Amino acid sequence: MQTHTGSTQAPAAAHGHLNTPFLMVDKPKFIDNLIRLRSLIAPFGVALRPHFKTIRAIEAAAYVLPDASSPVTVSTLREAEALAEAGYRNITYAVGISAAKLPRVGALIEQGVTLTVLLDSPEQVQAVNDYCAAHRCTIPALIEIDCDGHRGGILPEDPRLIELARLLADGPAQFQGVLLHAGESYRCYRRQGLQEAADNEVATALRARNALAARQIPCPVVSVGSTPTAFSYRQLEGVTEVRAGVYSFFDLVMANIGVCELEDIALSVVATVIGHNRDKGWVLVDAGWMALSADRGTARAPVDYGYGQVANAGGAVMAGMQVLSANQEHGIIGRVDGHPLCFEDFPIGSRVRILPNHACATAAMHDQYQVFDGLHGTHEVWHRIKGW
Amino acid sequence: MQTHTGSTQAPAAAHGHLNTPFLMVDKPKFIDNLIRLRSLIAPFGVALRPHFKTIRAIEAAAYVLPDASSPVTVSTLREAEALAEAGYRNITYAVGISAAKLPRVGALIEQGVTLTVLLDSPEQVQAVNDYCAAHRCTIPALIEIDCDGHRGGILPEDPRLIELARLLADGPAQFQGVLLHAGESYRCYRRQGLQEAADNEVATALRARNALAARQIPCPVVSVGSTPTAFSYRQLEGVTEVRAGVYSFFDLVMANIGVCELEDIALSVVATVIGHNRDKGWVLVDAGWMALSADRGTARAPVDYGYGQVANAGGAVMAGMQVLSANQEHGIIGRVDGHPLCFEDFPIGSRVRILPNHACATAAMHDQYQVFDGLHGTHEVWHRIKGW
Structure with missing residues (x-):
């Protein structure tokens, strides 16, 4: 971890004119945190797709995203719309899509944004395919894979993975690949547990990709990530991108997990x-x-x-x-x-x-x-x- | 408790066009809740000073506050400023004042708003007196009394009550009286405990008022309140106003406490x-x-x-x-x-x-x-x- 001197801190007098309570960012620490993960992921040769859900401020985007084509993850369509308005073009909406939100997705795609959606059920695939057919557009979609029972997703061995991928690949929507989130890594408080969570995330992703490959279904995107695992990967062979969000600011949960001080x-x-x-x-x-x-x-x-x-x-x-x-x-x-x-x-x-x-x-x-x-x-x- | 029929509910089709998640208010229930507490407090002959911290929406103010002179409580100066802009003139800011916020208090008073502040330390009294002297204005102040060890305030028998009241009464600020909040009543889950908390709030308020009266210090305002106690008073003799906020919407904490269904x-x-x-x-x-x-x-x-x-x-x-x-x-x-x-x-x-x-x-x-x-x-x- 980097060493901060007291000199990066804004002196108390610098904020005396602001009424409390207010939210303060120590900008040098924020930038150090961004550099730290970027430097850690770069040698693996995979993309970093930062999660914007933590920051949600366009003024901060330029620090997090090197250019307009930089990959970014969002937790809401509102974030995607704001990023699109600011010129960003490569956005993954990493919360399961619902049919009612597809008109907003379609509007972003019509603006030239690659807005990739996430899903894990035949009903969602049907809704996306139907929307694409009705509006003569192509919505790229990732299938959520469950690597640790944390919340959504399907298991890599579940035959539904192949069914959903085929329905997407054969339909007007576009099958892009798989996405995993090692949500249970937030409960790991030792280095070994973190590395095991990271290894498991990668291994599960590859099992999903391989299951698809065995049926001749291309899987261009293999997306993994969480802040705890992002700092704990030992190898990322076969993975195409890493997502993480809270590392930009860090917090007491992450200090407990041991990925920051x-x-x-x-x-x-x-x-x-x-x-x-x-x-x-x-x-x-x-x-x-x-x-x-x-x-x-x-x-x-x-x-x-x-x-x-x-x-x-x-x-x-x-x-x-x-x-x-x-x-x-x-x-x-x-x-x-x-x-x-x-x-x-x-x-x-x-x-x-x-x-x-x-x-x-x-x-x-x-x-x-x-x-x-x-x-x-x-x-x-x-x-x-x-x-x- | 009032009985609601299914007919007060907006049918699901009425909100199908709104993207989820969103916050919904069932307006008939909201209005029933307002009427219920107003009807309960009216027979005691004391004022109801609703706490705006729950709602914080000017469009809702007219339902909660009968007219521009209606008493209202706020938890932030931002609420006070918004209410003042909407014409409301009788506002108590029920969080301990700090010197840095006094220019905003002063600005509201200059606009003709009776903005009453809360305090419980000699430093705060000094800050308010100093501000009033420097700006030739009069800020009304209440002293916070501790009735149940929940957070701030001083005990009614504490000699500091008299000291602070005297410093206010003798200074350019204006001593208005005492304010109590039975915060511990949120942990009462039986009728008897609630009534005891309500009785204790009132009794403690009267001890403070009597301690002041014994030193010939007038105490025009005796303000008590919390949603659990507001529904549990057996008598309010000597109290001048009741504050409560969450009763307007109610919630699962209040259902547990037993003041709503x-x-x-x-x-x-x-x-x-x-x-x-x-x-x-x-x-x-x-x-x-x-x-x-x-x-x-x-x-x-x-x-x-x-x-x-x-x-x-x-x-x-x-x-x-x-x-x-x-x-x-x-x-x-x-x-x-x-x-x-x-x-x-x-x-x-x-x-x-x-x-x-x-x-x-x-x-x-x-x-x-x-x-x-x-x-x-x-x-x-x-x-x-x-x-x-």
């Missing part, structure tokens, strides 16, 4: 101290779940960070200090390491930063990112794409 | 079935925590509803069906009552409605409400006020 986390919520409860050892801040999200993704992790790890206004992690509980607009901060809390470190009106359990969830609570670059002394605002 | 819940997320996993008994829908929120407010309640209770597209509750888990854009629905799931009830492409654990949290994930009135056949869109 607390110092790599580029996202935080800045909050103001609005009260003390000396009897209980509580500092009250003006960031509750509305600013932090209600995500308790570290609840069953080796280190449970409550509703977030506390850092000081300059970004330095304050060991043992967490958000113990969160109401809508109140967070209660306290120590979890048995030491007494020093209230003088948290005067009323002073600011703290809260590192998120889950960057995707915390970012989703905000309309804007306040992006600071302490190295260059810059401040910019990125705007979240909202909705579906 | 599932049929009273006016808010739901409409989702589309995008997959089946017959081996696991799972139906996958396109609403994950991004649409539902990650709030697990019923986790320790008598009935744990997972990430939400499933209803059919017409709004009828499907007993035993819950959202078992939620990823960003995927929800996994299944049975929790041991019965086998009938997949024919959930064809791919069909719709379900998910009742929320916590209406405030679920609504916060959306920019808009799709508001249907099945009785009058109308559909309108309300826009959420976002941010702080």
